[in-house]
Amino acid sequence: MSPEPAAMPPHDHAVRRGRLRAVLADHEPAPDLLLVTGSANVRYLSGFTGSNGQLLIGTQPDHDRLVTDARYLDRAAHEAAELPVLRSRDAPGAALTQVGAGRLAVEADHLTLAAGLALKERAAEAGADLVVSQGLVEQLRIVKDDAEVARLERACALTVEALGWLLDTVVGVGVTELDLAVALEQRFVALGAEAAAFPSIVASGPHSAAPHHAPTARALTHGDLLTIDCGARVEGYHADCTRTVAIGHLDDQLAEVHEVVRQAQAAGRAAVHDGATGDQVDTAAREVIEQAGHGAHFVHGTGHGVGLEIHESPGIARGSSAVLTDGTALTVEPGVYLPQRGGVRIEDTVLVAGGGARVLTDAPHGLRVM
């Protein structure tokens, strides 16, 4: 059993809304109101987790509102007690009423084209200006505060513990991919996670050549590579961790691929520091793989931001100019996939802290032979 976890610091949603207000004041043109429709953004700014909830963020704190429907009034009172609730199933309508003839900003990444076009018409009728914005809250979310780091740390610690348990006590010849996926997810919950962060990828033998393989009834056999990509979720925060192990003796080519990926992943981690760009981290990992002649077999980016969503800003890929700073949480996960033969991926969730990289999914990276 894990020791009883320490209490985690509470979220300060009002501080986050204050930071967003400063961003809105600097926006060109500066909106009078922002309609927040992205569900992770709503949770970040208010704590509300219901499936139907939007925020109105005004130029003053007392303009802020949570919009939800009757099913979620109790939850709103519990999770977002500091925010007045507008009971409505028409958040755009509520926003137009509040903004009057002013400027209403919307999140263009979290409104459908259909909803956006309809709102544009209604705004024109109401004499309001519509401002199309992108990434305002997501930019804030890149830098995790103490409350968020505590939850990410716990999610990552649970993940490492469950994965270690799985490798020590369940993995073996004859066990199926589905068996492993189910056992792992049950273990997450038993250890105190609220759920798995995403459906676990358990890919054995030739299946490991597919980066996003869904587990099947295939049983492990001697000479397999086994890639497990998994994570626990704690109070909405996602861990993401991958290890690839060997079931008995590997042939030389697959063992060599594992070593190349291990070195590439270490190089990627070493490139993570305050001020580095996503492109630099990607390049550091990619060069190791290219020099080993496997560039064409590394078919995805090196990583992604992680937090309230399993994939969030910043992107860690070729051409990504996003800059890492203290508080950025990201994954480093290069891979090499040989069609029909098998693949290796090694992944950590990493936090930029004290200028450098702190690995949150702290488990051995070397080839483990089961």
Add this chain to the structure above:
Amino acid sequence: MSPEPAAMPPHDHAVRRGRLRAVLADHEPAPDLLLVTGSANVRYLSGFTGSNGQLLIGTQPDHDRLVTDARYLDRAAHEAAELPVLRSRDAPGAALTQVGAGRLAVEADHLTLAAGLALKERAAEAGADLVVSQGLVEQLRIVKDDAEVARLERACALTVEALGWLLDTVVGVGVTELDLAVALEQRFVALGAEAAAFPSIVASGPHSAAPHHAPTARALTHGDLLTIDCGARVEGYHADCTRTVAIGHLDDQLAEVHEVVRQAQAAGRAAVHDGATGDQVDTAAREVIEQAGHGAHFVHGTGHGVGLEIHESPGIARGSSAVLTDGTALTVEPGVYLPQRGGVRIEDTVLVAGGGARVLTDAPHGLRVM
């Protein structure tokens, strides 16, 4: 144990794409190509389940393409073998290349405002016309074919079996809501489901007054109402079923509420037939609750379509003009919620078949006292 399930009929995706082609030919204006971006629509039309996949549907079957990236090439070959694959992370760009100076339709409900505005600009530059469409594939999906019905039936049968097991062997004083949610979801998988259709709602005592309560560490106690809203998922198809039971003796008011909801749910089921509207089903259930004086305590619609998504067309609510026909799958789930005291909801997944209603989640509706 359940008996070994019979093999289920395969999906005929080409027939579904043919039906869509007929819809496109009748559309005003008729597009030369439809870019399908809704993930359930992509699965319905092709079988592909990867997290990144879009379809191009042309005026001839040999124009159809699946667009995905390198991570999913193996999965595409396996799940959608009959469709040529375009390897790209820019499906809108691929669509523009294919349509040339023609008319490209997009799914306005499955494209963000940001992506829609960007595509509009690119289309103008390329000399293509953009057609904004809504609900074309969703309308087809309302009528389930034999392959879909078989999967819905199995998901519902597993749900009823797991829920019965839970009530018979796990529910009791002292057990927590979270215990029940975890046990139920593990049972779904053990019985052959791929996963739970959605996070189970387990709401006891005063918690049952919140229609969408998330399970907590609250332990069951004498006199509680206990509402369990859950479902299994089988090959992408979702079951949805709710029962409310009593933990020991209920006070008279709560017992009366259960009886009102039972009658309302039966009236809703009785109103389901080929040719009925969503509004008619809602009204049939709602009138029973209003006549009992609880109209203000029924705070949601009576139901929703169900299939590849847990909530899909048609809506079963006040003012819904959607018409049910043979093959429509929907839920009937009225509820009454007394603030701070408790609530009752009873829900079935129902199929319109042979002109009438066939209940797929066939379990007793009367008040069960544990």
